[in-house]
Amino acid sequence: MYDRTITLAGKAGHAIAASIDGPELGFPVILAHGGGQTRRAWKSVTRQLASHGFRTIAVDMRGHGESAWASDGAYDISDFAADLVEIAAAMRRKPAMIGASLGGLAGIIAEGNRAPGSFGSLTLVDVTPQMEPSGVARVVGFMAAHAREGFASVEEAAEVISDYLPHRPSRKASPGLAHYLRRKDDGRFYWHWDPTFIEGVTRQGGVSSDNGRSELSAAAASLALPVHLIRGGSSDLVSLEAVKHFRRLVPHMAYSDIANATHMVVGDENDAFGKSIVEFLLSTHEMEMKS
Incomplete structure (x- = not known):
């Protein structure tokens, strides 16, 4: 690869x-x-x-x-x-x-x-x-919740993911999780995607049922x-x-x-x-x- x-x-x-x-x-x-x-x-x-x-x-x-x-x-x-x-x-x-x-x-x-x-x-x-609609709202809500403010640590992000995916074993702050986060100059960790993306989805009412x-x-x-x-x-x-x-x-x-x-x-x-x-x-x- x-x-x-x-x-x-x-x-x-x-x-x-x-x-x-x-x-x-x-x-x-x-x-x-x-x-x-x-x-x-x-x-x-x-x-x-x-x-x-x-x-x-x-x-x-x-x-x-x-x-x-x-x-x-x-x-x-x-x-x-x-x-x-x-x-x-x-x-x-x-x-x-x-x-x-x-x-x-x-x-x-x-x-x-x-x-x-x-x-x-x-x-x-x-x-x-x-x-x-309820399922879409859950996904969009998860993505939007910390889009701008980020996380104080990788551990904090891991806890949020575990709450979102309760059917899976609790996710620790593994090296793999770091690939989904970006650490900025303020020392906080942010999702790897552009928050403008999810804000646009939110304004449109979610991506569901056309x-x-x-x-x-x-x-x-x-x-x-x-x-x-x-x-x-x-x-x-x-x-x-x-x-x-x-x-x-x-x-x-x-x-x-x-x-x-x-x-x-x-x-x-x-x-x-x-x-x-x-x-x-x-x-x-x-x-x-x-x-």
Whole structure:
């Protein structure tokens, strides 16, 4: 595995941090994380995919991790979608696209609206056009709570995460947690993402159920490529009714329900999630991988 920076076109020449794994000529797979996360969320999954011959490109979405922040505050779903389209267009062949939450929404808009034909397949991790308002509010509330004031210590941040994820063992102030924080000149620790991003989401009332609009549903209904929806069995964002709604929009979709997983499917049940991903991609892209 190695890291690189992808410089996108546009007035700012936006810099996107990425981690690359797998054989150079392997079938490409882009992985886009959820809001408030980084490409590190895919670490175990990319190892599994690489071992099966896939070439993985896990990115930090704009305003997250080591990627550049948008100086103009351009954090609409369409902005994230445009980044994914440009990254895909630079590859030798159409990549498979895996998107969790924010990354999945961007994938729907990218393929279903902005640039159909950009991807070879689309896997959505616990995200659909319809999401439960209470679940969305919980996520947005967590991200917004310490966006500007930060934390006095890494230990304090660990306690906040443990309160947010009570179903997991308490998270200590591990070296890994430091990757999600930035220490500024005032000595305090801040999340690795641009607070302008979550403030924009808050002003818009959250990213859920099209916010009364049909943009996401219309984009989903236009998806003609192979689609795989993976839901956390205990998700408080994607209900079974939302899955039915999505199936009406995308009747050809494949579906996996990961038992004991919440919205944070990858972190909750990594092995089961990885198995589901590998099986879908191998069956979907078998012929392309042989060519």
